[in-house]
Amino acid sequence: MGPGLCIGVFSFTLFWLIELAVGKKDYAGRLGSHLIRGSGWAIAVRWTARLLGLVSTIVLARLLTPTDFGIVAIAMIIAGTIEIFAQTGQWQAIIRHPAPTRDHYDSAWTISMLLGLGLGLVIWLAAPVAVIYFHEPRAQQVVEVVAFRTMIVGLTNVGIVNFKRDFRFRAQFVFDTAPSIVAFFVTIGAAVAFRNYWSLVVGMLSQQFATVGLSYILEPHRPRITFAKVGEIWSFSLWTMTRGIGVYLNNQVDKFAVGGFAGSATMGRYEVATDVAIAPTQEINLPMIATLFPVMSRAHADTQRRRELYLQSLYWSALICTSTAVGVALVSNDMVDLVLGRQWQDAKPLMPWLALAFGVLGLSASVYSAFEVIGRPKVSAILQWTRLAGLTICIAPVALIFKTALAVAITRFIFTLAITPTLFLALARALEIPVSVIVRALWRPVTAGAVMAAVVLGLNAVLPFAGPIRLVTNMAVGALTYSAFLLFVWNLGGRPDGPETFVWNSLLSVWRSPSERYRGALVRARVRDRTGGEATESATPSSAAPAKHESLP
Numbered sequence: 364m365g366p367g368l369c370i371g372v373f374s375f376t377l378f379w380l381i382e383l384a385v386g387k388k389d390y391a392g393r394l395g396s397h398l399i400r401g402s403g404w405a406i407a408v409r410w411t412a413r414l415l416g417l418v419s420t421i422v423l424a425r426l427l428t429p430t431d432f433g434i435v436a437i438a439m440i441i442a443g444t445i446e447i448f449a450q451t452g453q454w455q456a457i458i459r460h461p462a463p464t465r466d467h468y469d470s471a472w473t474i475s476m477l478l479g480l481g482l483g484l485v486i487w488l489a490a491p492v493a494v495i496y497f498h499e500p501r502a503q504q505v506v507e508v509v510a511f512r513t514m515i516v517g518l519t520n521v522g523i524v525n526f527k528r529d530f531r532f533r534a535q536f537v538f539d540t541a542p543s544i545v546a547f548f549v550t551i552g553a554a555v556a557f558r559n560y561w562s563l564v565v566g567m568l569s570q571q572f573a574t575v576g577l578s579y580i581l582e583p584h585r586p587r588i589t590f591a592k593v594g595e596i597w598s599f600s601l602w603t604m605t606r607g608i609g610v611y612l613n614n615q616v617d618k619f620a621v622g623g624f625a626g627s628a629t630m631g632r633y634e635v636a637t638d639v640a641i642a643p644t645q646e647i648n649l650p651m652i653a654t655l656f657p658v659m660s661r662a663h664a665d666t667q668r669r670r671e672l673y674l675q676s677l678y679w680s681a682l683i684c685t686s687t688a689v690g691v692a693l694v695s696n697d698m699v700d701l702v703l704g705r706q707w708q709d710a711k712p713l714m715p716w717l718a719l720a721f722g723v724l725g726l727s728a729s730v731y732s733a734f735e736v737i738g739r740p741k742v743s744a745i746l747q748w749t750r751l752a753g754l755t756i757c758i759a760p761v762a763l764i765f766k767t768a769l770a771v772a773i774t775r776f777i778f779t780l781a782i783t784p785t786l787f788l789a790l791a792r793a794l795e796i797p798v799s800v801i802v803r804a805l806w807r808p809v810t811a812g813a814v815m816a817a818v819v820l821g822l823n824a825v826l827p828f829a830g831p832i833r834l835v836t837n838m839a840v841g842a843l844t845y846s847a848f849l850l851f852v853w854n855l856g857g858r859p860d861g862p863e864t865f866v867w868n869s870l871l872s873v874w875r876s877p878s879e880r881y882r883g884a885l886v887r888a889r890v891r892d893r894t895g896g897e898a899t900e901s902a903t904p905s906s907a908a909p910a911k912h913e914s915l916p
Contacts, residue, residue, distance in 0.1 A: 426554045434560045449478040
């Protein structure tokens with residue numbers, strides 16, 4: 364998706380290369396290598412799902428209408444607002460526990476199972492909200508069906524937390540990817556058959572059935588009902604649940620506002636614009652944040668190591684968020700035409716603001732996980748709810764006065780930009796990190812993003828064409844500008860250790876290899892000449908050292 368997609372693919376490739384490299388040499392230590400390796404696999408998961416989703420969106424946008432997407436979006440807001448109470452953090456408690464027993468696992472599963480059943484019933488009872496608030500009776504039936512999906516979620520095998528506890532990232536990749544592939548084919552097939560919003564619902568149900576089934580295939584643990592460790596798990600997970608509710612509502616408050624004054628068609632456009640605009644940022648950044656929690660948990664007693672891991676994660680987040688968010692904002696017009704089609708033209712003005720808003724948000728996403736790792740989930744929850752309160756206070760009057768989705772999107776960006784520095788200040792005090800260190804971790808990626816924006820905007824001012832050709836041109840120029848400027852300022856700064864170090868060494872290795880092969884072949888040829896034409900396979904530049912008087916190219 365513009366420079367964002369190009370950088371995203373580059374980032375995934377880089378993580379894959381590091382996966383190979385850390386087998387020979389740790390990247391900032393053993394836990395640092397786990398962070399990079401885990402992030403690489405997690406990003407592979409997210410981008411596999413995202414590429415399937417992108418193809419699915421392109422097809423579905425031409426088979427279905429914005430109203431179809433809006434109906435399902437309304438239903439998912441209602442269901443999601445209730446489902447979030449199932450995210451009590453019971454699985455995170457097991458990941459964080461130094462030596463969980465079977466009772467810990469089974470108690471966590473019991474909590475999940477009961478919450479799934481109870482919340483599914485609550486969602487079914489809440490279905491009339493679709494008519495009362497959103498004025499969309501068709502969404503009521505969708506909510507009633509989605510309630511069944513919530514009940515299924517609670518049956519997922521808790522044993523899959525071992526994938527993250529034991530850093531079994533390949534197994535996590537299979538578990539996360541396979542259900543997405545199932546849902547892709549089911550959704551497309553249903554859309555061709557039904558040509559309405561029910562195809563989206565069928566796709567969601569198929570994905571959940573596949574997830575639950577696969578959890579028991581990949582993990583031998585068989586959970587049983589027990590309450591032995593419920594109290595211990597809740598002591599940690601209560602605040603985690605509180606934060607999780609805040610996270611969900613923060614991501615939905617603008618959609619609540621749009622749904623309140625606009626119809627399902629506008630709601631559908633806002634939902635799809637959000638999904639497309641933030642996909643590159645979230646599908647790369649969030650996997651890293653998810654990996655940060657189990658890795659930092661292993662270093663909970665080492666204060667200095669925790670700081671290093673957090674700063675390493677922060678710098679990667681800055682690289683990802685600045686490149687992808689700015690990239691999508693720059694190419695959103697051409698991207699809508701290519702990906703979504705003509706009936707989605709109203710989504711164009713929304714996408715730049717949404718991309719930038721969630722790009723800034725992604726920079727601070729690791730703050731909340733870091734507070735939980737150091738045993739302060741209450742602070743994480745308070746920060747999340749403070750942000751929610753501020754965002755709601757800002758968006759509500761804007762929605763009432765202007766009644767436009769664009770005004771809501773702009774408000775989200777301005778508020779997110781204003782509150783993010785306060786989150787970094789809070790964490791800097793908790794981890795005892797000087798603010799100047801955080802600024803040093805951010806300034807190069809942020810400046811590179813600004814330079815990329817200036818170059819691409821200047822180029823578009825003189826380009827005589829638009830559409831796919833301009834999109835591809837902007838992708839190439841944006842990615843090249845961002846990468847080149849980043850390496851330039853990194854060299855000026857004395858080449859500090861970081862992602863650029865690996866990239867720079869890889870580039871040098873690629874550049875040197877052909878030259879070294881040529882020099883080796885030349886030396887072997889000269890050795891054969893001296894030995895009467897006999898091949899000397901073992902001859903290398905070092906074995907030909909006696910011929911120092913000869914000058915080599």
